[in-house]
Amino acid sequence: MELDDVVLYQDDSCNSTMMSERVSDLASSIYREFERLIAKYDEDVVKELMPLVVAVLENLDSVFAVNQEHEVELELLKEDNEQLVTQYEREKSLRKHIEERYIANEDSLDGERKDLKGRVATLESHSRQLELKTRNYADQIIRFEEREAELKKEYSALHQRHTEMIHSYMDHLERTRHQHTCSISRSCHCASRKDRPISMGIFQVPGIDGMSTDLHRDPVDVQAEPWRFNNISHPRSNTSLKVCNRHFTVTNRGRLFFIFLNDDFSLILQLNL
Structure with a gap:
């Protein structure tokens, strides 16, 4: 296990070298065991077994190398996964914050839109009232001008009539004064x-009246x-x-x-x- 931990964080070249030494040691042990068997029994006992053991050792070496590569890739994938998870959490938090701001802005815009619609309706109503007042004032001005013209005509007629009456009264007053003078003489x-x-x-x-003596x-x-x-x-x-x-x-x-x-x-x- 210590050898596996060490190999996990080393390069591929080092891993191949170390695995070759390990397989070589294992092959040396198996060779010594085969020599003991040959010495004890005969060469024919291990004659058929030797190629199989060599093939197994070679396969073990290749499988161990592939396993180490897979473990390295797995570690890299784990790191990538952690980075992706971290980035995902950050993006998720940012998206949530943006959505909250969007909802708040949308609510604010809805309120402003309603307020503006109300103000537009109020201004339109006020504008209609002002237009109605303007038309009424224009009609009143026309009526007042017509009335003023009529009053001017009436005033001119009355002024002429009153002037004639004053002249008539002045004539009457003159006649009365003349009669009064004649009455004083008589x-x-x-x-x-x-x-x-x-x-x-x-x-x-x-x-x-007692204050003047000039009677004539x-x-x-x-x-x-x-x-x-x-x-x-x-x-x-x-x-x-x-x-x-x-x-x-x-x-x-x-x-x-x-x-x-x-x-x-x-x-x-x-x-x-």
């Missing part, structure tokens, strides 16, 4: 009476000053009048004011008396 002997409204009950006789001054033309608000809150100079369903406020403090009110705007006219 009734100068009544200068001591209290101030009273004239014609329509909204004007007072100027210059006869000439008529003064009516001049329209710039439109402005003035102090018309004096307790003794404000008079309200409703003409043609419009309200007027008249003051008599050396000047005549009237305010024209309607649903759209207010006008203030200042006249000199």
Whole structure:
């Protein structure tokens, strides 16, 4: 057994040499035994046996050499097998790690895909809502523009109508003032009476309130000053009048004011008396 262990890790040349010596020793022992038998019995006893023994020894030598080669190949195959098993385990572990990463990445991608699909659906819904709002706003803008055009037309018509009414009222006021002047000329002997409204009950006789002695001054033309608000809150100079369903406020403090009110705007006219 010690010889086998030694031969297992040696080269083929050494193995052949050692096996030849071993077979040679075995052959020497058998030869000595044959000589003893020949000396004791006769040469014919081993005559037929000698070739067989030689053939057996030769076969033993070749078989032993082949066995040693097979053992060496077996050891090499065992080493290769161990290396392959080690590599297989390493590849298996790496494959398992890659599969785990693949599964994790796939789960992550599935989650991101679902999230993106939800966001896309939300954005599409929001886009549809914005489109609907845009169409509604466009329709509202068109309606507002049409309404604005109608209101401008109505405003122009009302403005023209109100201007005509103001001119008509100015003519009426001029006639009233002329009648008032004529009335003063005819009734100068009544200068001591209290101030009273004239014609329509909204004007007072100027210059006869005890503060002026000029009872026969000439008529003064009516001049329209710039439109402005003035102090018309004096307790003794404000008079309200409703003409043609419009309200007027008249003051008599050396000047005549009237305010024209309607649903759209207010006008203030200042006249000199």
